[in-house]
Amino acid sequence: MLASTVGALPAAAQETRVPGTEARRIDEPVFGGQMVVYEAGRGNAREILLVHGIGDEAARDFRDHIAWLQKSFHVVAVDLPGFGQSDKANVLYSPGNYARVLKHVADRFLRGPFVLVGHSMGAVVSLRYAATYPEDVRRLVVIDAPGVLHRYSVTSQYLAHLGLEFVPPAAEPLDWLTNLARKLLAPLEQLHLDPQFILSSPQLRETLLGADPAKIAGLAVVIEDLRRELPKVRADTLIIWGAQDTLAPSRTGKVLALKLPRAQLAVIERAAHEPMLEAPERFRAALEPFLEHGLTPAPGTAAPMAKHGDASCQRERNRVFEGEYYSLSLDGCQRVQIRSARVRELRIVDSTVTIDDSRIGGGETGLYARNSTIVMTGGRVVGDVAITASESRLDLAAVEVEGREAAVTAPLRSYVVFSLCRVHSPRTRGEVHEFYAVTAKNPL
Numbered sequence: 001m002l003a004s005t006v007g008a009l010p011a012a013a014q015e016t017r018v019p020g021t022e023a024r025r026i027d028e029p030v031f032g033g034q035m036v037v038y039e040a041g042r043g044n045a046r047e048i049l050l051v052h053g054i055g056d057e058a059a060r061d062f063r064d065h066i067a068w069l070q071k072s073f074h075v076v077a078v079d080l081p082g083f084g085q086s087d088k089a090n091v092l093y094s095p096g097n098y099a100r101v102l103k104h105v106a107d108r109f110l111r112g113p114f115v116l117v118g119h120s121m122g123a124v125v126s127l128r129y130a131a132t133y134p135e136d137v138r139r140l141v142v143i144d145a146p147g148v149l150h151r152y153s154v155t156s157q158y159l160a161h162l163g164l165e166f167v168p169p170a171a172e173p174l175d176w177l178t179n180l181a182r183k184l185l186a187p188l189e190q191l192h193l194d195p196q197f198i199l200s201s202p203q204l205r206e207t208l209l210g211a212d213p214a215k216i217a218g219l220a221v222v223i224e225d226l227r228r229e230l231p232k233v234r235a236d237t238l239i240i241w242g243a244q245d246t247l248a249p250s251r252t253g254k255v256l257a258l259k260l261p262r263a264q265l266a267v268i269e270r271a272a273h274e275p276m277l278e279a280p281e282r283f284r285a286a287l288e289p290f291l292e293h294g295l296t297p298a299p300g301t302a303a304p305m306a307k308h309g310d311a312s313c314q315r316e317r318n319r320v321f322e323g324e325y326y327s328l329s330l331d332g333c334q335r336v337q338i339r340s341a342r343v344r345e346l347r348i349v350d351s352t353v354t355i356d357d358s359r360i361g362g363g364e365t366g367l368y369a370r371n372s373t374i375v376m377t378g379g380r381v382v383g384d385v386a387i388t389a390s391e392s393r394l395d396l397a398a399v400e401v402e403g404r405e406a407a408v409t410a411p412l413r414s415y416v417v418f419s420l421c422r423v424h425s426p427r428t429r430g431e432v433h434e435f436y437a438v439t440a441k442n443p444l
Helices: 011-017 058-069 095-109 120-133 158-161 176-182 195-200 202-210 213-222 248-260 280-293
Strands: 006-008 020-028 034-040 047-051 075-081 114-119 138-143 236-242 265-270 305-315 320-329 338-350 350-356 358-359 367-369 373-377 380-390 393-397 400-412 413-419 421-424 429-432 437-438
Touching: 011 393, 034 095, 047 058, 047 095, 047 120, 058 280, 058 437, 075 095, 075 380, 095 120, 095 213, 114 120, 114 305, 120 138, 120 213, 120 413, 202 213, 202 280, 236 248, 236 280, 248 265, 248 305, 265 280, 358 367, 358 437, 380 413, 400 437, 413 421
Parallel strands: 047 075, 047 114, 114 138, 138 236, 236 265, 305 320, 320 338, 338 350, 338 358, 338 367, 350 373, 358 380, 367 380, 373 393, 380 400, 393 413, 400 421
Antiparallel strands: 006 020, 020 034, 034 075, 413 437, 421 429
16 A cells, blocks of 8 residues: 555755654655655644645745644644655646645544644645545644635736746736637637646646646645635634735635634734744744634624714825715725725725725615726625626625625626625525626626
8 A cells, every 4th residue: 555655764854854853755645656744742642734835845834833833732744745855746736635645644643633734825725624624623724825715816926926927917807818828829729728727737737837836736726716615614713814925915814714614813913925934933922822722702892883974085095984884985086995884875986995894785786886996805785786887897805795686787897806705696696706797788
């Protein structure tokens, strides 16, 4: 059996990789190669499994924290196949396949339910694992997870970081794969490739991704659809995010905190995509109490909202609106923030707006947008027609959209990206994770 091969690495190799651990090279049955597993604190009853992100540092990303974790935990860390000292190949390094690899490791090295900690790509793998094998995971820690949102949302910076040039512009959700095909695959006249098709083809992985494990794994993470998986996660979950992360924006952490059954978000100030390396003491201060005691009690009832009646903004920048409004009209305003608000009628014209944790609508039309860009996270939009958009771009994440007649109508073509949204209308029902070009002829 493949699982039977376990061998200790030479002492020099152990020391150069993850100090203080014992490293073993094992056969893994998913990709058919060998991988390296690191152990420390083997005599401890509590157990923790650490899963790294993309990069050849691999398990070394956790080296500073293994030193204190091993005092009270049996620590297991891995170099996932494709990274570190594990074998590399032109294979499909997807979160689902990596979860199967981790199951192989857990069954061999761990005795019972354990704490699962994943960073970046490893965070998405860990979410997939916790949904697939919920009985294995005692507590879950998710650190700066890329993807999660729809790939036409804010994912381009993460892909560009990995050297993938065929990425969608962040503010222009167009069919980037069609553009990719015209640029790179014109001789084959294949103009409508799905990313999954690229990933499933060894030839296309070689041609377009250079058979590079980082690019294969990065693209696979960005297209991973977790809408059906997140509700299956039963473990208490701590989400840790670097406040200055530009590769996986903190908006994603907010969405995960809203969509996971039992989760809290901890933001690490003055840290970016690798808070455990960039701010190790603040990272430990966020992680350690969760390991010891689980989630902290939820805060009490929020203070009553201030009532403002009707309000407007005309050709201004950086306005912030909070509280309760009967109507709010924005005309020619840029970088407006609407947060923790309740607005019965919201009208947005020639403006750019972010909306967080707010309830919009209640009458005929909840939100009207013309020639505007709107990014909304959390909250709800309701109405006979929830959203009417004209030549506008909307990026909605973890938003409930309820339209008694229609969820979205568009007299002039508009683009809507839904990430893990719940939509209810006569035409569209359920959890939606899609990109739509909406016109007068095809409302949602």
